[in-house]
Amino acid sequence: MKLSAPIPMLKRKARLLARTKNIPLHQALDHIAADEGIAGWSLLAARVAAVRPAARLFAWFAPGDMVLLGARPGQGKTLMGLELAVEAMKSGHRGSFFTLEYTEKEVLDRFRAIGADRQQFGALFELDSSDTISAAHIARRMAMAPRGTLVVIDYLQLLDQKRDNPELMEQVRTLRALARDKGLIVVMISQIDRSYDPAAKAVPDLEDVRLPNPLDLKLFDKACFLNQGEVRFQAV
Template identity: 25%
Template structure:
């Protein structure tokens, strides 16, 4: 019984998330071939070792390799004498040349040390979540963010290729010639014309005054992008998912020859042929890679967590999240309640840009414009009209502004429908009826520009300039 008890005690003392022997063998291989130290430094840190002395030895190796001096047990010794077990490790490292393994085996040790370190940090992080969960001062949302951060490093295996020579990047550019361009487009020709293909890591900010059709535009863009196979995550911070979905159904029902008014779908009064069209639109939505999140009060941390979770889910299915839409930017919550609107908008703008780059996707955010637009004779938005922060303007790769002359002319309708001014007003209205301007005052990766499209208020959707001239299959764009 004593022998069995001793075996259980020894088994319980083994840390399944540490392999000190692999660490020793790895250090020995680096001593045997100093050329392996620099590549190892790209993946490994001293804190990744489970035994503090091993981490300290690796740290000394990095310093000496950076100074271009030979690294061996003798040169390391003066810096690790405080460790009682150093003499034993020194003897092993001194015989490194005799015990060196293959490069393949060294890489296997490296991979295991990195993975075990990640797992240990995950355990520490989740233990911290458990402790936080016992505190009534920590909100459930904060707990979820903590838990996500604890597992994010294990879930993200894309790190490690953040730096290369300019020549290597140039070769990648040349290798990409003739291959399909990676990026998002909507099939709405007017928008695609002025903003181009939206590439991963870009943030596009679309602004407009109330009534310009911002949500209609971004909803139509989401549908068009999804129809082309681009997986899209739509954050609706102003409207509920129910409202956005009703709009999308009306949008999908809209063609040159037939449409279902949004009002009917909104109020649930759809009948007959219109109901058949809505059911068909619903079946189309079933096939589209769009998901909607209408959670209010999102902070950057919460939004990032949801994006990463959805991205991991798609990756498990062999798919890729390409487009994140936010309606709209100023409704996101700052990390601290004491922040001013300017500080909040600045933080969120920088955070969204960082998210687009870190997750290698496109962020399409709507933004409100300030009231100064209304004071000008020409009410077309300009680059400085974004509300709350100039940082939005700086961070955006593309600025897209919406303008509908019809909206402003309608407010100037003469009271006397038989007076001399009414006919002029009616002619002006006919010239701009249903038209929307897409203005791009800033494009970091291409020329500025503008284009004309169509806005359909009855079905709250946007179409391109070729809507009435393209083939039947182009009805959506």
């Protein structure tokens, strides 16, 4: 099922419609669902839940993998990262989320957006939103992490924003070694360059990754790209 926009964007559209038309939110949601060709919001939500790719994507991973997760803003890459952490925790593994982009409250709000309850996972979930995040910081935090832990890093292009941090290439090599040595799955969220044209290519790929600093993308094993509800996986 292909939607005109990711679920979070459709919900924002519904909230705006509810305010401008002065109608209940549930009616606005149903209007949005009708625009997508579906009889009601509950049916739309059920269909989306049935085809969510996070479970299929997680099944594609193996301990030691370095994974790139890329999309333009507003396409759901952060939500996908959290969904992957949830899939890991459902299977009994730990999920760790390191973010230089969002506050703890914003991350927990996104848990609710994907219909997950943070509390049900207890100590399996770890969130780090500190300003000191770097490859070395992550390696220290993950030194005792059990094999199979899924680590989400939000996001690639922010890792070397501080001058005292090593170059991006060196940090990604450090994370690759961490994944290999500890048997972790490291998922790195990435921006896509503004030059990407969805009219020319429905979903971005490795050529569209924004690289303000040199980086050999062959350091990644697998990649996943999102756009307008479409998801594509590829080996690197």
